[in-house]
Amino acid sequence: xxxxxxxxxxxxxxxxxxxxxxxxxxxxxxxxxxxxxxxxxxxxxxxxxxxxxxxxxxxxxxxxxxxxxxxxxxxxxxxxxxxxxxxxxxxxxxxxxxxxxxxxxxxxxxxxxxxxxxxxxxxxxxxxxxxxxxxxxxxxxxxxxxxxxxxxxxxxxxxxxxxxxxxxxxxxxxxxxxxxxxxxxxxxxxxxxxxx
Numbered sequence: 001x002x003x004x005x006x007x008x009x010x011x012x013x014x015x016x017x018x019x020x021x022x023x024x025x026x027x028x029x030x031x032x033x034x035x036x037x038x039x040x041x042x043x044x045x046x047x048x049x050x051x052x053x054x055x056x057x058x059x060x061x062x063x064x065x066x067x068x069x070x071x072x073x074x075x076x077x078x079x080x081x082x083x084x085x086x087x088x089x090x091x092x093x094x095x096x097x098x099x100x101x102x103x104x105x106x107x108x109x110x111x112x113x114x115x116x117x118x119x120x121x122x123x124x125x126x127x128x129x130x131x132x133x134x135x136x137x138x139x140x141x142x143x144x145x146x147x148x149x150x151x152x153x154x155x156x157x158x159x160x161x162x163x164x165x166x167x168x169x170x171x172x173x174x175x176x177x178x179x180x181x182x183x184x185x186x187x188x189x190x191x192x193x194x195x196x
Contacts, residue, residue, distance in 0.1 A: 016081040023078070030071060037081065041066055041088045047160025066091045082169040086151070089159030096158070097136045100129035138191040142184065149184040156181060 019033045045062035069091045070076070070084075078084045135157075143150035155161045155169070163181060167174040 016084065017079070020078050020080060020084065033084075034067065037084060037088075038063070040085060044085070044088050044092055044159045047158070062092065062095065065095055069095065085159065085161075085169065086155065089154050089161075093136075093154055093158040096132055100132035100136075103129040104133065134192060135188070138188050141191060142187055145187075146184075149180055149187070152177065152180055153184050153188065 016033060016036050019029045019036070022029050023033065042059055042063050045059045045066065066088050070078075070087055076087065078087060139150050139153060142153065152166060152170075155166050156163075161169070163177045164174050166181075167177040170177065
């Protein structure tokens with residue numbers, strides 16, 4: 001994230017929180033909130049398209065799926081911008097894991113295809129699907145031992161946040177986040193090594 005993006009983030013951080021607080025009373029402000037955070041959520045989705053053998057989703061469609069997951073039906077109470085970014089990263093994680101499970105069940109000859117995302121929106125390679133589910137299982141085990149470390153990995157891996165951004169979101173030092181990420185990644189490497 002460059003200086004201009006950081007300044008924009010700082011400038012509208014309070015505005016997003018204020019609008020989110022008003023969202024409970026006036027759902028019309030959702031468009032304004034999305035206008036302010038769209039690029040952040042898009043970056044989270046775009047992060048999933050980097051470094052993967054298969055493209056998980058076209059970025060705009062994944063952003064739309066995150067929006068639908070967060071704001072349709074019975075949406076959660078979102079307190080501030082940081083909370084919205086955390087929820088967005090979790091939504092991306094859930095969408096990716098759901099699609100991986102769907103791919104593996106199709107590989108095993110299960111019944112009807114999963115309907116949450118259609119094939120054009122999310123295309124996970126079969127080997128990628130297995131890898132995604134192994135990572136998900138390891139993250140679940142990590143969350144049992146240390147939910148904060150698991151949350152950092154979700155923000156880093158699924159959200160694409162840098163240590164500096166995670167430190168800002170968690171209101172702690174960059175060095176603390178770097179130390180915790182190193183610990184979490186080491187734990188995951190051991191877990192994933194044990195399962196392969």
